[in-house]
Amino acid sequence: MVSGTLLHVVLVVAAFVVAALVALPLRKASPRLFGAIVVVVPVLAFALYRIVGTPAALDPSTAIAASTAEDAPSMEEAIVELEAALARDPAQPEGWRLLARAHAALGNRTRARDAFMTALEHIPDDPELLLEAAQARAQAAPGNRFDDEALAMLRKALALDPGNQRAQWFIGVVQRQRGEDAAAVATWESLLPALDEATANALRTQIDEARQAAGLPPRAESGAEAGDTATPVAGDAPATGLRVRVSLDPGFAARVRLRGDAVVFVIARAAGGPPMPVAVERHALQDLPLDIVLDDGDGPMPTARLSAQREVEVIARLSASGSASRGEGDIESAPVRVTLPASAPIDLVLGAPTP
Known part of the structure; x- marks a missing residue:
């Protein structure tokens, strides 16, 4: 006790x-x-x-x-x-930003979006706030799609902070969503020199998929390219996004009748630490399979950030009630412990048989 x-x-x-x-x-x-x-x-x-x-x-x-x-x-x-x-x-923009993060933590996506937009009315030139607001707009939209206003926010954030890796990553995501695969390739390839080796390798996987979708030839690997990956400068924020893929076990899905509006939480928390998440996203069961990126923008509290962790535990939780509180009938994937930065996607399967 x-x-x-x-x-x-x-x-x-x-x-x-x-x-x-x-x-x-x-x-x-x-x-x-x-x-x-x-x-x-x-x-x-x-x-x-x-x-x-x-x-x-x-x-x-x-x-x-x-x-x-x-x-x-x-x-x-x-x-x-x-x-x-x-x-x-x-x-008070910081009060609105805090309110938006609190609503996001509870899965109140529309209210989180509105609070971020109100904060932007007071400080329209804050790059991080622009990124959070753009991401909130996407999370509140069907299919988590970035609209034109969200894209404008991302471009403004990048103009204000040309070295902002999250802004550049998200712009590539928008281009992929819109079928502009060749543009996404160009956006992401220009980001590669600023990344550490492990993160660059993870992004190259995304680039290869985009090149295939665009009908472009496979990217030529060269020794010079592998050796040119830049070492992050002290004080710079490294790209520490964690790619997570969530699926439903076919056998489990066949045995159990599940409501399409049931909620899936994808949670990363400090390994060996308190269970308070450092990043969390909320999705509908009908959106599975998911292929998402958890990053600092998904952190419910500014005092605990994913990028500050050396090792995290990642799980997916299926909540039939839609509540973030863990319920008796909830289904959780097997937890996966990951050392950051991760060089490969994390695969979580809900309802998989226990080994």
Whole structure:
């Protein structure tokens, strides 16, 4: 019991300190929003730990732990508090960004998109915010497709930050979605020199698929090309996206009747650490098989990022209820432990027989 309680305290205290530092510039300009963020961020961290993770697994005394958790504010209550603070003082882009991330963590894609767009009204030239907003627009759209406005955001982010690898990657994704395969090849191949070797190898797989779709000849591998992969400069953010493919076991699908609107969560969390995710995406069962990329844009909390991890555990969870809370009837894939950066896609199969 002591270890579980201590972990809860450490999580909340750490989140409180980080929240206070992040919100410090708002203390004089907007005292109410400063107070709301300092209170809400730790609540969001603890609530997310309870919702997506499995804290009971850390403590055999689950009855006592459960009674403690029941007294904690829910994610929804924390969001209500932040929304109330923003209603009183709406000219706070960081508050809107935090609200958008909270909605994204709960799978409220439309509300996350709207909150990101409101944040952009206040700071339209923030490259990372432009990327988050563009990704949120895609996640809220049918088939996770980037519309024209999202593409414009990605191009603006890249213009503001020409070395932004995520912006360039996403532009290639948009081009692939639109059948502009040759353009995607050009976009991604121009990104290769900036990547570390493992990440470049993973991207080359995507490029080869795009070249085939475009009817282009296979890319010629040369010794010079292999040796020209640039070493990232200290301080640069490396491309640490994790490609994950999720499928449904055919035998399981034949035996069990599943609703097409059931929800699949794809989760990456620090290996050996707390079960709070560092990246999570929510998809409909009918979208399977999935071929997605988890990255820092999928991180529900800015204090825990995928790119900061050395090793992560990746799982897929099928939730018939559509709730992020782990339910008794949920189906999980076998977890896969991955050292970052990953050089190959991660394959997760829901309903596969246990070896």
